[in-house]
Structure formats: structure tokens, C-alpha cells
Amino acid sequence: MENQESLKLENQLCFPLYVIAKEITGLYRPFLDELDITYPQYLVMMVLWENDGLPVNHIGEKLYLDSGTLTPLLKRLEAKGLILRKRKKEDERVVEVFITESGQALRSKACEIPEKMYRKIDLSQEEWLDLKKSIQKILTKIEK
Structure with a gap:
């Protein structure tokens, strides 16, 4: 007999992970x-x-x-003047990516984002560390 409970959305690990990733990405927007x-x-x-x-x-x-995903991202960042792509002289098959002055200037503005996210989500430092540790543990197991 089939275990139909296992197919309920509320019993899936993938669904809350999908939703939280989508929602957190939205908070960054x-x-x-x-x-x-x-x-x-x-x-x-x-x-x-x-x-x-x-x-x-x-x-x-x-x-x-x-x-295939990364190349268009890099092209858009280069068009914005934030990075520069250069072929390596020793091996022209290798493309290296460098930050421009504008990209470095963006860094100082971006430094505020993590703190804004901490305040927005409002978890204790211990909760943040526990969550990160649990997620990293799952990633490590998946990568094996």
C-alpha cells in the first residue's frame, strides 16, 4: 500500500526550503x-x-x-562597469574576473546589507548560527 502521507506538501523538506529561499531573496530586493x-x-x-x-x-x-548561467551574469556586471573580464596571458582559455573601481565603490554601500537583513528577519545570534549550521550540515551531506 502506498504511503500517501509522504506526498503531502506539509511533509516535504524541499518545500519550506524553496519558500524560505524565495522569500529571503525577496527581502534583499x-x-x-x-x-x-x-x-x-x-x-x-x-x-x-x-x-x-x-x-x-x-x-x-x-x-x-x-x-551557461554565470556568463550572462558576468556580461551584465561588466556592462554596468562593476567588473572586467580578461583572458589569462599564460592560458587564453582561462577568463579571470576583476573588480573595477566602481565595483569597489559598490562594496562600501553593500556592507550595510547584512545588518539590514539581520534586523529585518529578527533572529537572535544563536538562532542565526544554529540555522546556518543546520543548512551547512545538509549541504555537506548532499555534496558527498
Whole structure:
């Protein structure tokens, strides 16, 4: 006999994760609109603010994005003057991504976003850390 309870939406792990990701991304929108970037562009910029000059494939690995998704993101960021893509001299197959002065200036404005998000969601520091730890544990298990 089939276990029809297992197919109820309320019994799924994937559904609340999907909804929370969608809702949190939506909470970022007004802050990112002020910077004239999208959430995926913000993720790319965060990776580059941490490690400028990364090859495209390393950015993709960090963000779990394939080149078909990442390349248009990078083109739009480059059109906005926030990044510069350059082929590596030693190996022209490798494209490295660098932050421009405008991209660095954006960083100082973006520094306010995490604090705004903390206030908006209103969890204790312990709750934030527990949530992050649980999510990271699930990601680690999925990656195995």
C-alpha cells in the first residue's frame, strides 16, 4: 500500500526550503535595487570582493552555477562597469574576473546589507548560527 502521507506538501523538506529561499531573496530586493544589482549579481560581487581576479570556473564552483548561467551574469556586471573580464596571458582559455573601481565603490554601500537583513528577519545570534549550521550540515551531506 502506498504511503500517501509522504506526498503531502506539509511533509516535504524541499518545500519550506524553496519558500524560505524565495522569500529571503525577496527581502534583499529593495536593498539591492538601491545598488542597481540583482541577487545573483550580488553573490558574484561578494565572491569577487573576497577574492578578486578569480577565474570564471572558480566563481561558478563557489556559487554552484554552471557557465551557461554565470556568463550572462558576468556580461551584465561588466556592462554596468562593476567588473572586467580578461583572458589569462599564460592560458587564453582561462577568463579571470576583476573588480573595477566602481565595483569597489559598490562594496562600501553593500556592507550595510547584512545588518539590514539581520534586523529585518529578527533572529537572535544563536538562532542565526544554529540555522546556518543546520543548512551547512545538509549541504555537506548532499555534496558527498
